[in-house]
Each structure stands twice: as structure tokens, then as C-alpha cells.
Amino acid sequence: MELDVDASERFLMKRLAGKVALVTGGARGIGAATAKVFAQHGAHVVIADILDDLGTNLAHSINGRYIHCDVSVEPDVESAINLAITWKGKLDVIFNNAGISGSDGSTTAIDMEQVKRVISVNLNGIIHGIKYAAKAMIKGGQGGSIICTSSSAAIMGGLGGHGYTSSKAAITGLVRSCACELGKEGIRVNCISPHGVPSEMLVSAYRRLLGQEEMGVEEVSKIVGERGSLLKGRAATVEDVANAAVFLASEESGFITGHNLVIDGGYTSGCSTMSFIYQ
Numbered sequence: 001m002e003l004d005v006d007a008s009e010r011f012l013m014k015r016l017a018g019k020v021a022l023v024t025g026g027a028r029g030i031g032a033a034t035a036k037v038f039a040q041h042g043a044h045v046v047i048a049d050i051l052d053d054l055g056t057n058l059a060h061s062i063n064g065r066y067i068h069c070d071v072s073v074e075p076d077v078e079s080a081i082n083l084a085i086t087w088k089g090k091l092d093v094i095f096n097n098a099g100i101s102g103s104d105g106s107t108t109a110i111d112m113e114q115v116k117r118v119i120s121v122n123l124n125g126i127i128h129g130i131k132y133a134a135k136a137m138i139k140g141g142q143g144g145s146i147i148c149t150s151s152s153a154a155i156m157g158g159l160g161g162h163g164y165t166s167s168k169a170a171i172t173g174l175v176r177s178c179a180c181e182l183g184k185e186g187i188r189v190n191c192i193s194p195h196g197v198p199s200e201m202l203v204s205a206y207r208r209l210l211g212q213e214e215m216g217v218e219e220v221s222k223i224v225g226e227r228g229s230l231l232k233g234r235a236a237t238v239e240d241v242a243n244a245a246v247f248l249a250s251e252e253s254g255f256i257t258g259h260n261l262v263i264d265g266g267y268t269s270g271c272s273t274m275s276f277i278y279q
């Protein structure tokens with residue numbers, strides 16, 4: 001078999017060389033992994049988060065910038081985008097990734113203040129990000145890539161609280177809607193739907209729901225690998241999601257817009273409980 005030199009060179013090269021990217025929720029978890037992988041691929045990265053110590057340290061380690069930004073506060077998001085423009089003169093990529101899980105519980109006892117908070121971070125935060133990123137990208141005239149974090153909970157019920165699920169489902173509609181408008185400007189708008197990534201968010205949810213305070217990343221990965229993936233024994237990692245974000249940020253995905261890239265080890269595609277039919 002002939003070696004595909006082009007493919008191996010593409011793999012090794014810096015796929016985001018010179019691009020300027022903003023990552024919200026970039027201080028830890030999926031956002032932090034993405035900020036690191038973006039930087040490894042040559043991007044200049046601004047991290048926007050509310051965890052100032054973690055965010056500042058990470059930004060320092062990747063030669064990036066950090067800004068305190070609560071994505072539910074519109075002027076905070078505008079300031080984060082302005083920082084990227086002041087620093088490097090343009091914005092090529094925004095990863096609208098900040099999110100919270102909100103509360104669980106029955107719909108009959110739903111706490112509307114909690115729902116409002118989840119929507120204000122998970123959905124309004126993304127609207128803010130798209131608004132100011134699109135403005136900057138249109139002004140710059142170079143197009144861009146807008147990536148938003150939705151969830152497997154947007155596809156299947158039963159994977160998150162009602163407020164969280166509503167916010168994540170709304171993101172997929174918002175992304176399609178904005179892709180329709182912004183395509184003419186060369187701006188692509190996509191979302192990523194992770195599932196079962198053992199970040200602080202997921203591990204603390206498992207601890208809370210199973211009442212096992214001592215649970216850690218390894219145990220959660222094991223459970224997800226056994227029950228939450230068609231790839232038995234394989235759970236998601238934060239890097240799996242980061243690598244997908246690199247693809248959507250890079251020119252390799254240049255003809256992809258309005259898409260929801262699901263990163264779930266096939267979990268929402270079907271179940272394997274009747275796998276005996278394949279024998």
C-alpha cells in the first residue's frame with residue numbers, strides 16, 4: 001500500500017497556524033483541553049471564564065490571554081472579543097463552550113429560577129458569543145468558524161435535567177439558524193455534542209446522583225465505557241472533544257456548516273442490547 005504522504009503531513013502540521021481563537025469556559029475540562037490543543041496547532045488563544053486562577057495559569061502556559069467573563073453577561077462577552085481584536089487584530093474562531101448543568105429533579109417541582117440561570121449561561125451565553133464574534137468576523141472580512149457546545153442531551157431524553165436539556169436542544173436550532181444567515185459572509189456555524197466526558201461537571205453529577213463522594217475520573221470513565229458507549233470499554237476524553245473542535249475550526253471542515261458533530265461513541269445512534277442478532 002502506498003503511503004499517503006499528504007495525509008500524514010496534514011496530520012503533523014499546525015492546522016490552526018496564525019488563527020485567533022476565543023474559548024469560553026476554557027479554564028478547565030473540555031474548554032481547557034481545547035485551548036491547549038488549539039495552541040499546539042498554532043492558534044493564539046484567548047480564554048474566557050469565571051475561574052480566574054485556573055484560567056490565568058492556563059493562558060500563561062500556552063502564551064495566550066485570559067479574561068474574566070461571565071458569558072451570561074453580554075458586555076463581558078463583548079469585552080472578551082475586544083481583547084482578541086486588540087491583541088491580534090482579528091478573530092477567526094470562537095468556541096462557545098461555557099456551560100453549567102443546573103438542577104435535576106421532577107418537572108412537577110421545577111425551580112424556574114434554576115431554569116432561568118441555566119438558560120442564561122448555556123443558551124444566552126452562546127447567543128452573546130455568536131453576536132459579537134459574527135460582528136468581528138464580518139468587519140474583518142476573512143470569514144470564520146463559530147463552534148458551540150451542545151450535548152447528547154439535545155438528541156436523547158433522560159441524559160440531563162429538564163432545564164439543561166432544553167438549553168442544549170435550543171443550541172442546535174440556534175446553530176442551524178445562524179448558519180443560514182452567516183454563510184454568505186464565509187462564516188461557518190456548527191455545534192459539537194459530547195456525551196459522557198469525565199470532566200468536573202460529569203464527575204460531580206455522578207457523585208451527587210449516586211451519593212458517592214469519593215468517585216473520581218477513572219470510575220466515571222469506567223461506567224461510561226461500559227454503559228454509555230457502543231465502543232465497549234472506551235469512554236470519551238476531553239481530548240476527543242478538543243480534536244473535533246480543531247477539525248471544525250480548521251480549513252479541513254471548510255464545507256461544513258449548520259452541522260451537529262456528535263461525539264458519543266455511538267451512544268445516541270442505537271443500543272447494543274440485541275447484539276445477538278448479528279451472530
Ligand SMILES: NC(=O)c1ccc[n+]([C@@H]2O[C@H](COP(=O)([O-])OP(=O)(O)OC[C@H]3O[C@@H](n4cnc5c(N)ncnc54)[C@H](O)[C@@H]3O)[C@@H](O)[C@H]2O)c1
Binds near residue numbers: 025
Ligand atoms: N462533560 C460532559 O459529559 C458533557 C457532555 C455534553 C456537553 N457538555 C458540555 O461541555 C461544556 C464544557 O463542560 P465540561 O464538561 O468541560 O464541564 P466543566 O464544568 O469542567 O467546564 C465548564 C467550564 O465553563 C465555565 N463556566 C461556567 N459558567 C460560566 C459562565 N457563566 N461564564 C463563563 N464560564 C463559565 C466553568 O468555570 C468551567 O471552566 C458545557 O457546555 C457542557 O454542558 C459536557
